[in-house]
Amino acid sequence: MSNKLVLIDGNSIIYRAFFALPLLNNDKGVYTNAVYGFTTMLLRILEEQKPTHMLVAFDAGKTTFRHSTYKEYKGGRQKTPPELSEQFPLVKELLDKFNIKHYQLDQYEADDIIGTLAKQGNEQQWDVSVISGDKDLLQLVSDSVTVNVTKKGISDVEAYTPSYLLEKMEITPEQIIDLKALMGDSSDNIPGVPGVGEKTATKLLKQFKTLEEVYEHVEEVSGKKLKDKLINHKEDAFMSKELATINRTSPIEISLEDLVYTGYHPNQVSTIFKDLGFQSLLERIGVEGESEEEKAELEALDFSIVDEVSKNMFTGEDALVIEMLVDNYHKTPIEGIGLVNHSGAYFIPTEVAAASKEFKTWAEESSNKKVVFDAKKTLVALLKHDIHLKGINFDMLLASYLLNPSENNHDIPAIGHRFGKKGILFDEEVYGKGAKMKVPEESVLADHIVRKTNVLFELQAEMEKQLEDNEQLELLKELEMPLALILGEMEHTGVQVDIDRLEEMGSELKERLDEIEQRIYEIAGERFNLNSPKQLGPILFEKLKLPVIKKTKTGYSTAADVLEQLENEHEIIPKILLYRQLGKLQSTYIEGLLKVVDKQTSKIHTRFNQALTQTGRLSSIDPNLQNIPIRLEEGRKIRQAFVPAKKDWIMFAADYSQIELRVLAHIANDEKLISAFKNDLDIHTQTAMDVFHVEKDEVTSNMRRQAKAVNFGIVYGISDYGLSQNLGITRKEAKRFIDRYFESYPGVKQYMEDIVQEAKHKGYVTTLMKRRRYLPEITSRNFNLRSFAERTAMNTPIQGSAADIIKKAMIDLHEKLLDEKLQARILLQVHDELIIEAPKEDVDSLKEIVPAMMENTVELNVPLKVDYAYGSSWFDAK
């Protein structure tokens, strides 16, 4: 088998990579973009070329033998940026891990090392491949030496063989040197002959073959000016030739045999990849058995697998982890339980804990403090085993969320890594993912769970300290943690669903949908997949020749706002809109809800995600009960299926009226806005009066609609563009509305300006209850990123404070219902409203209690106002 030698021009590739890629850095703040680019290139070469011998050559230092010929050689170059310099040692370290030789030689450049070895390889008739970003190296091309030059960026190379070179540049490899001699090279400061560029040089070489020949026959050169220049700069030309010539007999101290390459060990490489933060490359090197390997590296952790729980395992300050493999803890079995405290670490198999009286006693005693990860999940999971967990003292999930909501991974291993705890694997590494996910054998499972519990135990103090520094400890302990328990109860209680009612609506819908669908096919003259915008687009805009209003990345847009503009153009449009509307009801709400109803109890148990949104709001999943239709009557009927769990009970719904705008009035301390709310005016009408400068009775419904959209925009932090889309007006008009709004409410304008400054100064904004949102992009030079951050700075204190308020109201109300010994219970929260179920006879009490608790939970300089209603279903509570 013939040998394959790969020679890489290290400097050239690293420079290319550095300038081609954005300035990435890893979690330690080390710049890695050039290393990353170099590594991707390296991996590709290893895969594609399968070298038997390999070397990466580097330039040695400032001066080379060429400087004695011409001291200006490479003069005028920009200094290498420090962000790049620091990456060279990293590349060399990386090469060591790959078992790839690298070499540099004093007074010589990488080119010369490569030239010398390429020549040796050529003589041995090896297959030689050179990789560089520099076309100078093309002089090395021969039948057995291929030179690969990176094209723009580093992702692609162009392989030069003698014939390709001839085709592309119309010259031979040897002539590359002559070409350089004539045209020079500004990047290396090689002078060449002034006025001779690539075109002229190529022409001359085609005619005379070599530089020497050119000068021997210089009289035959056509064009007087060119001739004169050649004659006048003869010395420059020959010096340039000398400079451009790669030395193929450098005094290197290595031989071809030293370059033997036998492959790398993925584990050795994976360590440095992890240090550098090259997660995406780990897979590429096939670190499959990573969990096994990694585990071997983890320090052993002592723990016992418990077969009987005993009192003396507990200290009264214990970390507890309830492990489940699937996120839906309402219907997922517990895989095992971890317990760590000052005196020991334990793995308790689920059935051992479930059967243990000792465990239940410990768990239910509130004076036993528990450190947990995700109090709500822990609580709900144990409730299913009839264990009522009390005494939760710290919730790491919520703590991590409060410290930085923009962190999107809050599981224990991720938090552990962020806080420098390395002795832990990610769940995915232990359990696998997707179809390959499975429970490992008990010893592996137990080890992983105990490690997690250990991280939890060890990090509590540090995280509390950080929260304390941020003045957020109260937010955690007095707001989010108590709320978690209430949410847990709400989820566990669930909402009763009238399945028959849903199915009835479903079959009605099905009939109507079938009918509309058939009618649409008739009008279109063909059958197609109506749910596919990709298929619908051509039908509407090609076959029926409707005007194209908007395009998406993949074709014509058929979104509702587009179709609405075409409503009167063709009879098919309203039918499609109706089909979409009803189809949504059918698939998401009827079928979707039926899928998640507990067949035994006919109840739905959503999960409120308390550690997700950037503003502090909750979200609801599996199913989402925060987006049940209400705007259109047809959809609103879905709410008829949400009913009280018990006979003679009612649904009671209470919602804050304009809570965000009231919060804005308070935070901005805007006199006009405050007085509008103090006088309990219709805020949209008031805004219309102020923006359009009209009296109350002159406000038309259209003016009010526009004013409402402006208020909406203020609350949600949308841009002039967003407002223009909302109102179907131009961006300029939208901007005028916003300007007028600010003229009317100078306090609001001042607040908006101040909060942006504050965000720039501190790097974050806060809410009423000290929730934080970091906005690093507020200082970005990118207009979009910065604008977005600015709008976020304005909006988050408003939305976030409103979220704080309703959260506190839930705690107050929950406590009050207990105090009053009412059976009423909160079922759902939908951002500004609470859904409660209660016995009929509690209604009078609720009418008093609920608004009172919600309105008085905080005191602002405007009143909070709560509206309420009740009835025999959620639909009727309107």
Place this chain on the structure above:
DNA sequence: TTCCTCACGC
């Protein structure tokens, strides 16, 4: 699986 488009709520 993952991405895109669409649609529902606040």
Place this chain on the structure above:
DNA sequence: GACGTACGTGAGGAAT
């Protein structure tokens, strides 16, 4: 003047 524009969840189709 560019850029791509409140936050969420979920369904279905299409490309991988």
